[in-house]
Amino acid sequence: MSAWHIPEDLLARYLRGGLPVPHVMSIESHLVACPACRAAVPADDAWLARSWDGIEAALDRPPLPERMLARMGVPPYVARVLTATPALGRAWLLAVLVVLAFGTAAANLAGDAPGALLSFLVGAPVLPLAGIALAYG
Incomplete structure (x- = not known):
């Protein structure tokens, strides 16, 4: 693991969603490997709940x-x-x-x-x- 961490301004742009796809992929791969940077990303429980509800609605219900x-x-x-x-x-x-x-x-x-x-x-x-x-x- 390197000593590099995501700068605050880059993390803020990542959270707003204003980065190109290659930067997003790079940041996400770093977040997987770096607990310190992952802790800096706030968890949005409402967004997570809406996401899971959307996934459950999209899945077919198993037969009886x-x-x-x-x-x-x-x-x-x-x-x-x-x-x-x-x-x-x-x-x-x-x-x-x-x-x-x-x-x-x-x-x-x-x-x-x-x-x-x-x-x-x-x-x-x-x-x-x-x-x-x-x-x-």
Whole structure:
């Protein structure tokens, strides 16, 4: 840390908002590292409260199931994953049903035809890719 501190006139212009962007960025990076200069910046509690209110108003409210899980003590990131899981589950269920239908159709249509087993063995490894595409697409 250097011994340089923000001069009072520069700090006053910073607080009024009359500085170019590069100067503001330089002062803010210095304020992060210098507790003495940071203490010289007065805290405006009303501005801070208005800022937080504006941020909260701009954010979307979580859906009801997510809020209920959060009230039960589930961490917010876990609640978000748990409420997103049913949508993924439907896609995975559809993918599993498609794979089972393909296997059933291949077994029923194969009969004694010599080429049927070959077509099943060629298609079976590729078909899960369709399930993945359905799940994530």
